[in-house]
Amino acid sequence: MTGDERRTAQKEAVRRALRQAPGFVSAGELHERLAAGGNAVGLATVYRQLNALAEDGRADTIPGPGGRLFRACEAPGVHHHHLVCEACGRAFELDAPDEAWIRDAATEHRFTVTRHVLEVFGRCADCPTY
């Protein structure tokens, strides 16, 4: 077992691109952005990086139509949910004051909570009604 983590140009590029991206982006989108910006990175590497970041809690992900969407996470390790615009796909973070009652309700049923899903969908102000 080695706790080795190497510093590479691709990692930097992916993380920077993710941070600079507006809102949530798909892996493919990020890949295109990188290529367009002169920092070509293999698509597989983009996926590997994003998965690693997501797993470490350094990136947020929301499942969207046609694939997962990623976004740089400013507060690592903090679980939160999202408010997603059904039209433009943009998403905002939500504070979730509901964690407590979930645990309570679970305990009441002698449950051990492993995970939960909360997604709020709507229409943002900038989007045409249709």
Next chain:
Amino acid sequence: MTGDERRTAQKEAVRRALRQAPGFVSAGELHERLAAGGNAVGLATVYRQLNALAEDGRADTIPGPGGRLFRACEAPGVHHHHLVCEACGRAFELDAPDEAWIRDAATEHRFTVTRHVLEVFGRCADCPTY
């Protein structure tokens, strides 16, 4: 005029299976349940049915890891959530105490909320830890 809607055994089977399923299920899962229950239905048909139901608003869907998840749409007004055991599939109803914060947060972002989804997964006391 093509207002034609035919009544078939497969449609019935899919809808019944969806209604009997605990919480959200994937298309593949539903397909297996049907096969296991003696009502074998083609996977493509399952997808076609689920998509049709979702489009008509007769089923709810949430994007999940590894695919979309479907659930029979409950009658309007009886909106509630579930606590689902990942092992035995049993589900309990959860009262959603305060969903006002959702609307508040949405308003804060100038969002119009159209719908939201919450599912809690875990282990019930009767099921082995693994």
Next chain:
DNA sequence: ATGCGTGCAAACGATTTGCAGAGAA
């Protein structure tokens, strides 16, 4: 008889993985 619904299998898009070589330590 008419034509929608089904099943099968091929097609499809998103993501993962095997493997050999490049590059950081």
Next chain:
DNA sequence: TTCTCTGCAAATCGTTTGCACGCAT
């Protein structure tokens, strides 16, 4: 040098679609 990371391409997974036949109407 050692060993992780990368890139490519093939493999995989979930989902959709084309086509011919069956069955509800």
